[in-house]
Amino acid sequence: MSEKVCSHHKSKRRRVLRRCCAGLLIFNFILLLVILLIWAILQPKKPRFILQDATIFALNVSAANVISTTVQITIYSRNPNSKIGVYYDKLDSFATYHNQQITYYTVIPPVYQGHKDVNVWSPFLYGNDVPVAPYNGLALAQDQSNGAIKMTIKIDGRVKWKVGSFISGRYHLHVSCPAYIPLGNAKANGIIVGTAVKYQLSQSCSVSV
Structure with missing residues (x-):
């Protein structure tokens, strides 16, 4: 019975980690997209x-x-x-x-x-x-x-x-x-x-x- 509980906990932790990694990737993608949009709108030039x-x-x-x-x-x-x-x-x-x-x-x-x-x-x-x-x-x-x-x-x-x-x-x-x-x-x-x-x-x- 104890082995089934441990296996369940490990599976749950994996799902949480996968969700965290997916969330982090989505956040980085959105941040990069915002930076690119700002860059394209402002069109910065060197002095x-x-x-x-x-x-x-x-x-x-x-x-x-x-x-x-x-x-x-x-x-x-x-x-x-x-x-x-x-x-x-x-x-x-x-x-x-x-x-x-x-x-x-x-x-x-x-x-x-x-x-x-x-x-x-x-x-x-x-x-x-x-x-x-x-x-x-x-x-x-x-x-x-x-x-x-x-x-x-x-x-x-x-x-x-x-x-x-x-x-x-x-x-x-x-x-x-x-x-x-x-x-x-x-x-x-x-x-x-x-x-x-x-x-x-x-x-x-x-x-x-």
Whole structure:
């Protein structure tokens, strides 16, 4: 008699487990469907960035593999979404040369960017007597002889999305803007500003989130 009772209890537990698993699968399916519908309705797009200009206060190659940089950049950012706001949090801007960082991090203050809104930032980037890796030494010497250097301005940080009163978790933001900048001279596209030279670049940036 006791064996029949135990068998009955085991069968009942199996039915309960099957129902729980089925309920969990249905819940996950409905949740995924809701997320896909919201995604399709909102059609979220990544923020757009443009490197508008660079004002050169110092850009010196003192040796074959040593560079000093003082530059102020102007970064234009636009939120292309009509129903999604963007919180920019912990943004660090810096310059690289052939994937090697040549300036310190400069923090861009956190800011909220509303629907279709635009923000313009003008951070200063500094780097004094930064040694360039040996394999970049020849490229740097060649750039110096050509009279211009190809740097990349980068922004790394985190963003959060806002839909109505809902705010998402943090997502990593990576922005990369190529910049071809003359070395210590004012060419046709340069404007002398005091002791500095401002170059109009208007260069689109790649963005990944």
